[in-house]
Amino acid sequence: MSWPSCLRLLVADVCIHVEVRAEAFLPWSELEQWSYGDAALAVFVGRVRVEGQNGISIDALEIEHYPGMCEARITKDAEVALASHGANSVLVLHRVGRLIPGEVIVLVAVTADRRGPAQRCCSSLLEALKHEAPFWKREWSAEQGIWLEGNTPL
């Protein structure tokens, strides 16, 4: 089964763009290219840690996802978050593949008419993504890979 790695949903004034990428991206360049007209923009950028969850320096972080379900799940969560917080648009970009420390993993951006809805929606959607979207990380150090068993605390 094939599935596009990008889902774009445009309903009324609400716009959702969700994309899983195998290639590195620059979040600030992506934001400049993202079309939005609202006054408020909230942004979260997550990067690969230098140290793994066991405190040891890592060489790389491998990220895997469930193609299709992952994009559909994030899109659904974005719809719910936008409606719950009264925000207007969402951009989610998430990496898969092998990343090095410092490399960008995820960009979540939300626009709204005011800062409150934008910030709350961004935070809510990020937590939904971390707990409900089928991604898995494996930390590599000295050619040993360890699948992570849970997220870091909020």
Next chain:
Amino acid sequence: MPNSQSSVLKVRLFASLRELAGWHERTLILADLDQSTALAVWEELQLGPWFPGLRIAINWQFAEPEQKLVAGDELAFLPPFTGG
């Protein structure tokens, strides 16, 4: 969405489960699909005891272990998520 097909079930594994099993996708033909649940398939696959945090998706929707399966379903066993 996954397409419905006759009398077959697609099973998918990811991440640590895939490496534990040594395969990522398998097509099962169950003798009595009407009586099959995700939990029954898990036990048949002999991948060890059910563990906390293990989740199920049927046709990309989260499901309970006791949910009945129908022909053409795509059943995925999902270890705890660590994205973002």
